[in-house]
Amino acid sequence: DNVEAIRLDAPRLLALATPRCDKLATLDLRCPRVTHLDAHRCGKLHRLALRRGSLLKLKVANLAQTDLPEHVLHKLVDHCRFLNHLDIHGILFDQTKTTANGALQAASSSPADSSSGKNNARSKGGSNDFKRTRRKTTASLDKLKTARADLDVLRTRKEHDHPVNITRATLNLAPS
Numbered sequence: 040d041n042v043e044a045i046r047l048d049a050p051r052l053l054a055l056a057t058p059r060c061d062k063l064a065t066l067d068l069r070c071p072r073v074t075h076l077d078a079h080r081c082g083k084l085h086r087l088a089l090r091r092g093s094l095l096k097l098k099v100a101n102l103a104q105t106d107l108p109e110h111v112l113h114k115l116v117d118h119c120r121f122l123n124h125l126d127i128h129g130i131l132f133d134q135t136k137t138t139a140n141g142a143l144q145a146a147s148s149s150p151a152d153s154s155s156g157k158n159n160a161r162s163k164g165g166s167n168d169f170k171r172t173r174r175k176t177t178a179s180l181d182k183l184k185t186a187r188a189d190l191d192v193l194r195t196r197k198e199h200d201h202p203v204n205i206t207r208a209t210l211n212l213a214p215s
Contacts, residue, residue, distance in 0.1 A: 057081060058101075069093050077208070079103040079126065087111055089118045097122050099208050103199055104129035116183050116190065124207050125183070126193040 044065040045057065054075040057063060063081045067088040074096050078084055084105040097119040102112070103126045112130075116122060184190050191207075193199050 060084075071095050073097055074121075075099045075208070077101040078105060081105050085111075087115065089114055094119050095121070099124040101126040101208050102130070103127060103193075106130075112183060116187065122187075123189045124191050124193075124204075126199055126204070126208065128194055128196055128199040 041062055042060055043062050044067070045063065046065075046067040047055070048069040050069075050071055052070045052073055054077075055068065055070065055073055056075075056077040057066075058077055059080045060078075061081070062083060063078070064083045065086040065088070066078065066084065067090075068076075069090055069092070071092050071094070073094055076094070076097060076099070079101045080103065082104060084102075085107060087107060094115075098121050100115065100119070100122060107127075107130060112125075112127060116125065183192055191204075193204055198204060
């Protein structure tokens with residue numbers, strides 16, 4: 040539970056599951072045969088090293104409720120050509136930043152923007168709840184599927200909890 044980083048060189052490993060590792064921030068894997076990666080609910084996971092020859096056979100990645108930036112997901116999809124199931128529900132791509140005094144403001148906002156009608160709840164004196172801060176939509180994630188018709192990207196809890204998707208995300212190691 041206190042693991043902050045995993046660096047693994049395992050050429051015969053087929054699946055890796057690190058769910059609910061609250062402090063895990065970095066995954067550095069040299070695992071060419073891994074077909075299933077499960078790192079859901081690793082809330083601090085923000086770095087996934089994509090080394091040459093690693094994760095080449097990855098088919099299923101459950102990265103729900105992690106802190107991976109959008110550009111890392113794009114690199115993962117480009118790197119893993121066999122990837123056909125990507126669960127990213129609960130990932131929010133911040134459009135906010137923290138100012139020097141700790142207040143949150145929109146990343147693209149400037150003093151000129153503050154007079155526009157597109158201010159977030161905080162700038163209007165609304166709630167101090169971080170969840171109410173303006174965030175990007177997942178619409179930009181449609182780019183993940185460009186030229187990858189076989190890739191299923193799960194973005195919502197409903198998609199994540201669907202029995203078909205739960206079955207697809209499970210690795211069956213039983214002998215045939």
